[in-house]
Amino acid sequence: MFADYTWAELGSIFAMQGFSGLILFSVLLLMALGLAIIFGQMGVINMAHGEFMILGAYITYLTSNLFSTYIPELFGAYFFIAIIFAFIGTFLLGALVEWSLIRHLYKRPLDTLLATWGLSLILQQLYRTVFGPREVGVTLPDWMMGSFQVSEMIEVPVNGMIVMVITLFITVGVFLFLQKSRKGKQSRAVVQNRAMAGAVGIDTARVDRFTFALGCGIAGIAGATFTMIGSTGPTSGQLYIVDTFLVVVFGGAASLLGTIASAFSISQAQSIMEFFLSGSMAKVLTLLTVIVILMLRPQGLFSLKVRR
Amino acid sequence: MLQTKLRSLAPKNDVVSFLILAAILLVALPILFDIFRLNLIGKYLTFAFVALGLVLSWGLGGILSLGQGIFFGLGGYAMAMFLKLEASSPENTAIQSTPGIPDFMDWNQLTELPWFWEPFHSFGFTLFAIIALPTVFAYIIGAAMFKRRVGGVYFAIITQAIAAILTILIIGQQGFTGGVNGITDLRTLLGWDIRTDSAKYILYFINVILLLATLVVAQYIRKSKLGRLLVAMRDSEDRVRFSGYDVSNFKIFIFCIAGIFSSIGGAMFTLQVGFMSPSLIGIVPSIEMVIFAAVGGNLSIFGAIYGALIVNWAKTILSESYPELWLFAMGAMFIAVVLAFPKGLAGIYESYVQPWVDKKLKAIQDKKAKK
Numbered sequence: 001m002f003a004d005y006t007w008a009e010l011g012s013i014f015a016m017q018g019f020s021g022l023i024l025f026s027v028l029l030l031m032a033l034g035l036a037i038i039f040g041q042m043g044v045i046n047m048a049h050g051e052f053m054i055l056g057a058y059i060t061y062l063t064s065n066l067f068s069t070y071i072p073e074l075f076g077a078y079f080f081i082a083i084i085f086a087f088i089g090t091f092l093l094g095a096l097v098e099w100s101l102i103r104h105l106y107k108r109p110l111d112t113l114l115a116t117w118g119l120s121l122i123l124q125q126l127y128r129t130v131f132g133p134r135e136v137g138v139t140l141p142d143w144m145m146g147s148f149q150v151s152e153m154i155e156v157p158v159n160g161m162i163v164m165v166i167t168l169f170i171t172v173g174v175f176l177f178l179q180k181s182r183k184g185k186q187s188r189a190v191v192q193n194r195a196m197a198g199a200v201g202i203d204t205a206r207v208d209r210f211t212f213a214l215g216c217g218i219a220g221i222a223g224a225t226f227t228m229i230g231s232t233g234p235t236s237g238q239l240y241i242v243d244t245f246l247v248v249v250f251g252g253a254a255s256l257l258g259t260i261a262s263a264f265s266i267s268q269a270q271s272i273m274e275f276f277l278s279g280s281m282a283k284v285l286t287l288l289t290v291i292v293i294l295m296l297r298p299q300g301l302f303s304l305k306v307r308r
Numbered sequence: 309m310l311q312t313k314l315r316s317l318a319p320k321n322d323v324v325s326f327l328i329l330a331a332i333l334l335v336a337l338p339i340l341f342d343i344f345r346l347n348l349i350g351k352y353l354t355f356a357f358v359a360l361g362l363v364l365s366w367g368l369g370g371i372l373s374l375g376q377g378i379f380f381g382l383g384g385y386a387m388a389m390f391l392k393l394e395a396s397s398p399e400n401t402a403i404q405s406t407p408g409i410p411d412f413m414d415w416n417q418l419t420e421l422p423w424f425w426e427p428f429h430s431f432g433f434t435l436f437a438i439i440a441l442p443t444v445f446a447y448i449i450g451a452a453m454f455k456r457r458v459g460g461v462y463f464a465i466i467t468q469a470i471a472a473i474l475t476i477l478i479i480g481q482q483g484f485t486g487g488v489n490g491i492t493d494l495r496t497l498l499g500w501d502i503r504t505d506s507a508k509y510i511l512y513f514i515n516v517i518l519l520l521a522t523l524v525v526a527q528y529i530r531k532s533k534l535g536r537l538l539v540a541m542r543d544s545e546d547r548v549r550f551s552g553y554d555v556s557n558f559k560i561f562i563f564c565i566a567g568i569f570s571s572i573g574g575a576m577f578t579l580q581v582g583f584m585s586p587s588l589i590g591i592v593p594s595i596e597m598v599i600f601a602a603v604g605g606n607l608s609i610f611g612a613i614y615g616a617l618i619v620n621w622a623k624t625i626l627s628e629s630y631p632e633l634w635l636f637a638m639g640a641m642f643i644a645v646v647l648a649f650p651k652g653l654a655g656i657y658e659s660y661v662q663p664w665v666d667k668k669l670k671a672i673q674d675k676k677a678k679k
Binding site: 128 | 460479595
């Protein structure tokens with residue numbers, strides 16, 4: 001399959017596909033980060049994760065409309081405000097969901113799965129009733145559009161770069177938060193040994209709520225970021241949920257590094273194969289490979305060694 | 309000896325439930341409804357096969373598969389391929405550029421039948437495939453996962469991913485599979501037109517009888533030693549393992565059985581509804597099948613059938629008159645079943661209706677005794 005291309009062409013094909021793979025990587029990683037906290041750390045299956053992302057996207061859409069109607073002179077900066085709004089909105093909804101639903105189900109993971117699926121259906125229909133069944137897109141400010149010309153054959157879109165930068169910031173932020181901050185340490189402590197964490201005076205119920213809400217908030221940021229590269233519909237979230245779970249499981253739950261590595265390998269494999277095969281076949285092959293590897297190595301790429 | 313064994317396999321309560329169900333399905337519903345509605349009920353009942361399989365694997369065995377649509381689809385597609393080949397005889401398809409192959413292949417510029425379609429010319433092979441395909445598939449998935457002691461949530465996610473992959477594959481390979489529309493325009497089964505009203509009646513009764521037979525098999529499994537082992541495994545896997553049982557083999561077995569049940573349901577779906585498409589395989593239909601079992605009560609084989617009937621009935625009624633309410637209702641159902649009624653309708657029946665019935669029965673018996 002390589003015979004028809006010259007070396008220079010092959011080089012730029014790999015560079016271009018590699019770069020679009022990098023964008024896909026950022027997207028997957030952003031989606032998976034929230035889930036890595038909720039599922040990887042807490043062990044809660046949140047099937048409504050996609051709907052939390054969509055909520056972030058809709059909040060961004062509303063914010064951009066608000067800016068263009070009332071303060072058009074500041075439109076260029078709406079995105080940064082929108083990210084904050086998206087985070088706050090999904091964080092609050094996450095806390096509410098944890099309080100009303102999840103906290104009753106910590107010992108029954110399969111039931112959590114069904115209940116959150118129910119929640120996702122309700123949210124989907126809610127979005128459809130409020131925003132209509134059609135997909136909505138935001139108008140990007142001028143400085144986010146266009147592309148850099150790197151060489152004769154290689155072009156890099158600006159919004160893709162922004163997605164990557166945001167992903168980088170959020171990933172580093174989550175990592176530092178979990179490793180260094182007091183709240184992060186508390187939440188890791190609760191995950192690793194709930195009884196002992198409670199015994200040293202950590203309010204485990206509160207930490208649970210906070211950790212869950214944080215994961216949802218990150219999903220909201222991911223959703224806000226997606227508005228730059230695609231439009232949003234009521235059922236968009238459902239399309240991502242399988243990919244996202246596979247990324248987290250493949251990376252090895254409870255390992256942030258694993259999530260990054262698995263998002264990277266899945267996205268690169270898929271985008272490079274996409275050039276040579278059809279899009280759907282590339283996806284089928286990638287997912288199949290992931291599943292076969294998972295069957296051979298169920299603990300995922302990186303696994304945390306803890307005694308249970 | 310034989311009698312005590314029979315009694316342990318079929319306690320009085322279960323026999324009564326079975327007879328009531330048979331009377332409803334075989335007598336009451338066909339009298340009450342016209343053929344259009346009865347055909348719809350037949351369609352709902354094909355999902356009851358899946359729900360029954362889920363009661364065995366999920367309720368008893370604790371193995372939640374979110375990919376039962378895979379097996380439903382395998383059976384459905386096997387049957388649809390056979391019917392499609394029969395419908396696209398060279399005479400029927402003379403206007404195509406390649407007569408004798410299914411119409412969608414012709415539209416996709418295929419000039420000969422793909423190799424994996426060839427065996428489906430034979431009805432015997434098709435019936436064999438409806439049982440064998442899901443068994444092999446379930447065995448591969450089950451052996452790979454359970455031998456490595458992967459279970460619970462991971463199993464659910466991976467089966468869900470496989471269902472997603474299968475859908476993408478079928479939609480992507482339009483020329484071989486009919487793509488997103490699926491396999492449509494099915495006409496005859498061995499020369500017998502399945503689209504007439506009388507054929508629909510006959511198919512409904514075949515469906516119900518198959519379902520009742522499946523129910524008997526399920527009851528046998530539930531009451532046998534295997535059924536008790538499954539419950540023991542669900543509640544404490546390690547203890548069963550330390551008692552010397554090979555846990556994974558029992559899990560694989562019950563997962564295969566659930567797959568076969570679903571596959572039979574899929575085949576009956578194709579026969580009664582007249583098409584098969586990827587929209588019955590993917591993530592959403594697969595998880596809907598779980599709610600049928602959950603609403604009915606994931607421990608009750610009778611509950612599963614009522615669950616499939618009631619949920620689907622509600623879906624039809626609601627989406628006919630208030631389409632926007634259906635998803636709310638379904639979402640609420642998921643949450644309510646998990647939070648408030650973990651045993652579903654069967655649980656409500658057992659804790660409220662049955663004591664009342666027993667009391668009345670006892671009162672009557674006492675009266676008789678006094679006389």
